Amino acid sequence: xxxxxxxxxxxxxxxxxxxxxxxxxxxxxxxxxxxxxxxxxxxxxxxxxxxxxxxxxxxxxxxxxxxxxxxxxxxxxxxxxxxxxxxxxxxxxxxxxxxxxxxxxxxxxxxxxxxxxxxxxxxxxxxxxxxxxxxxxxxxxxxxxxxxxxxxxxxxxxxxxxxxxxxxxxxxxxxxxxxxxxxxxxxxxxxxxxxxxxxxxxxxxxxxxxxxxxxxxxxxxxxxxxxxxxxxxxxxxxxxxxxxxxxxxxxxxxxxxxxxxxxxxxxxxxxxxxxxxxxxxxxxxxxxxxxxxxxxxxxxxxxxxxxxxxxxxxxxxxxxxxxxxxxxxxxxxxxxxxxxxxxxxxxxxxxxxxxxxxxxxxxxxxxxxxxx
Numbered sequence: 001x002x003x004x005x006x007x008x009x010x011x012x013x014x015x016x017x018x019x020x021x022x023x024x025x026x027x028x029x030x031x032x033x034x035x036x037x038x039x040x041x042x043x044x045x046x047x048x049x050x051x052x053x054x055x056x057x058x059x060x061x062x063x064x065x066x067x068x069x070x071x072x073x074x075x076x077x078x079x080x081x082x083x084x085x086x087x088x089x090x091x092x093x094x095x096x097x098x099x100x101x102x103x104x105x106x107x108x109x110x111x112x113x114x115x116x117x118x119x120x121x122x123x124x125x126x127x128x129x130x131x132x133x134x135x136x137x138x139x140x141x142x143x144x145x146x147x148x149x150x151x152x153x154x155x156x157x158x159x160x161x162x163x164x165x166x167x168x169x170x171x172x173x174x175x176x177x178x179x180x181x182x183x184x185x186x187x188x189x190x191x192x193x194x195x196x197x198x199x200x201x202x203x204x205x206x207x208x209x210x211x212x213x214x215x216x217x218x219x220x221x222x223x224x225x226x227x228x229x230x231x232x233x234x235x236x237x238x239x240x241x242x243x244x245x246x247x248x249x250x251x252x253x254x255x256x257x258x259x260x261x262x263x264x265x266x267x268x269x270x271x272x273x274x275x276x277x278x279x280x281x282x283x284x285x286x287x288x289x290x291x292x293x294x295x296x297x298x299x300x301x302x303x304x305x306x307x308x309x310x311x312x313x314x315x316x317x318x319x320x321x322x323x324x325x326x327x328x329x330x331x332x333x334x335x336x337x338x339x340x341x342x343x344x345x346x347x348x349x350x351x352x353x354x355x356x357x358x359x360x361x362x363x364x365x366x367x368x369x370x371x372x
Contacts, residue, residue: 064091
């Protein structure tokens with residue numbers, strides 16, 4: 001028996017799950033969970049459903065990876081693989097060297113062939129201090145590697161920021177960097193605070209780093225877009241009958257005149273792709289980096305009286321221009337090998353301001369900023 005209203009989520013299922021449930025905004029309760037191939041309808045056991053909702057508190061225990069399905073052609077046959085969408089910053093998987101695009105072959109000695117995302121989530125999570133053994137096909141080397149990871153509590157701190165130095169590091173420039181690692185209930189507020197603080201320090205160009213941001217809370221992405229866009233469509237929700245919902249800017253932007261550069265890679269997914277698509281299609285940002293993951297299915301979760309739920313795929317995301325995000329992703333305007341750049345704000349700042357194309361990206365913002 002159904003005893004709660006339907007809850008809308010986007011995607012398939014995150015396995016560590018960098019996930020959090022929608023907050024106070026008057027938008028569908030949506031969350032980024034999966035991509036690639038997803039079953040139209042499946043059953044979610046109570047323990048799995050509880051794990052899915054576990055990211056609300058801003059901390060989780062596990063190995064620190066988000067996974068999704070990816071289709072691969074082997075000869076004339078299509079093979080579905082369980083791949084790493086993004087490692088959690090500071091988590092055991094990232095520390096061990098697991099990266100976006102790596103294929104999970106085994107979890108705890110169990111083959112992932114035919115394994116569902118929720119089953120994978122259950123195997124990847126566990127008590128802090130417990131061991132999780134992963135057999136991985138490396139994206140970078142095409143070699144099979146075994147990782148013995150120790151599960152840990154992972155804090156989901158969504159935002160860090162910095163005013164970048166000038167190329168000669170003699171002073172602070174006018175280039176401000178915000179690294180957004182996930183979309184949880186704190187993300188939009190923290191981004192707002194960071195933008196205002198950097199503006200006060202003399203920021204002229206905002207760099208928004210969403211590398212390895214696998215998504216999370218969909219309304220947070222919409223709210224951040226509304227900070228930077230005064231008008232225009234942010235995202236379209238489409239089903240088999242066409243576009244059924246449109247989310248737009250609401251004239252509440254306080255940074256709509258700020259030049260924006262958005263850094264993306266193959267670990268950029270779902271809500272991050274929604275934000276990138278919105279800013280790109282509305283000419284509000286220059287997208288640089290690598291082709292994003294392509295994760296954009298939307299699911300309705302119907303909670304049941306015993307704590308379990310039924311998950312139904314109902315729609316998908318489209319960018320303002322009508323591009324279907326799922327399995328396609330967002331193509332950057334400028335290709336850069338950003339997955340090789342430092343993950344921390346200080347290192348990324350130094351790398352970006354010294355690029356050959358830095359004058360084109362940042363202009364006079366590379367000069368010393370005026371603070372006070």
